Amino acid sequence: MVKRIGIIGVGEIGRAIVDGLCDGVEELPEIFLSPRGARTTAELSQRYPNVRVCADNQDVVDRSEVVIIAVRPQHRSEALAGLQVDSAHVVVNVMAGVGTGELRQTLGTDAPLVRAIPLPAVRKRRSVTVTYPSHPVVDALFDHLGGALPVADEAAFNVFSALTATLTTHYWYLATLTAWASRQGIPSEDADRYIRSLFQGVGRTLGDETRSLHQLAADHETPNGINERIRTTWFDAANSDALGKALDALLSDLK
Structure with a gap:
């Protein structure tokens, strides 16, 4: 040391x-x-x-x-x-x-x-x-x-740097969920507490490295269930493509 x-x-x-x-x-x-x-x-x-x-x-x-x-x-x-x-x-x-x-x-x-x-x-x-x-x-x-x-090499380092830039987007995603619940009449402190608990559980699940990220997603979905519905209607191909393009643009700047 x-x-x-x-x-x-x-x-x-x-x-x-x-x-x-x-x-x-x-x-x-x-x-x-x-x-x-x-x-x-x-x-x-x-x-x-x-x-x-x-x-x-x-x-x-x-x-x-x-x-x-x-x-x-x-x-x-x-x-x-x-x-x-x-x-x-x-x-x-x-x-x-x-x-x-x-x-x-x-x-x-x-x-x-x-x-x-x-x-x-x-x-x-x-x-x-x-x-x-x-x-x-x-x-x-x-x-x-x-x-x-x-x-x-530094090219690989820049890819990881671009991935790191998604961190606050995740927090903003959680804040958006909390704000939506508040608009449905849920007290903001209750919505905040639940969202934190929900995704802290996700964080613990990520510690299981025996399953791929795709497998973890599949294990949390029921066919035609509510998780699958939100994933396929909100995080669709266009949404995924937009995220990829945003990362491509950032990586280009980092180079």
């Missing part, structure tokens, strides 16, 4: 990584945080004795073996300007849409650069994180947070 980890950009993902590395863990790494986002960094440093807020981003780099860059892509020029990263470091890039070549040019370093797609569930050490290229130190880090999934 890496002993000294720096995180530049402590938003939702940065915070989730800190929680996953520290909460309930016996062997704690030293973690160094960039000072931006004072409320979050102060809270984390107070909660975990192994977490320290640094004077600036260069201080984060200088104290760390592995540096995780988690700033918002639109803020990367400001956050990384003038940063000196030598070849002794390993840099983990979790910025969506920022390729390895672009980041290497920005940093002007020959240090190993690894892209990764950690999700908020790394907080509970339950999320598989896609990485490219495979690197033993980085893969071991994310194995500790739920599992690493190294991929063959």
Whole structure:
């Protein structure tokens, strides 16, 4: 396990990584945080004795073996300007849409650069994180947070990145179901509670990797039943094609 980890950009993902590395863990790494986002960094440093807020981003780099860059892509020029990263470091890039070549040019370093797609569930050490290229130190880090999934090339990485972009669509789908129930006269808090319970059960079912996703769907349907009716009338060929085209367009931009 890496002993000294720096995180530049402590938003939702940065915070989730800190929680996953520290909460309930016996062997704690030293973690160094960039000072931006004072409320979050102060809270984390107070909660975990192994977490320290640094004077600036260069201080984060200088104290760390592995540096995780988690700033918002639109803020990367400001956050990384003038940063000196030598070849002794390993840099983990979790910025969506920022390729390895672009980041290497920005940093002007020959240090190993690894892209990764950690999700908020790394907080509970339950999320598989896609990485490219495979690197033993980085893969071991994310194995500790739920599992690493190294991929063959950046093209494959972009496909997984596009899939990740469907996450909030799922939440919006659930919110739409809740809003529909409310329009039928169901109290919104009851609809919200039921929808959460319904799809938390789906999440647990997904843990059964002995059945394909198509098989799971079939196992939850009765021929000519209500589940089949909604699937075939709402999620029809046109709907499926529209989703595929949206993903195609996003993948093209990511390339």
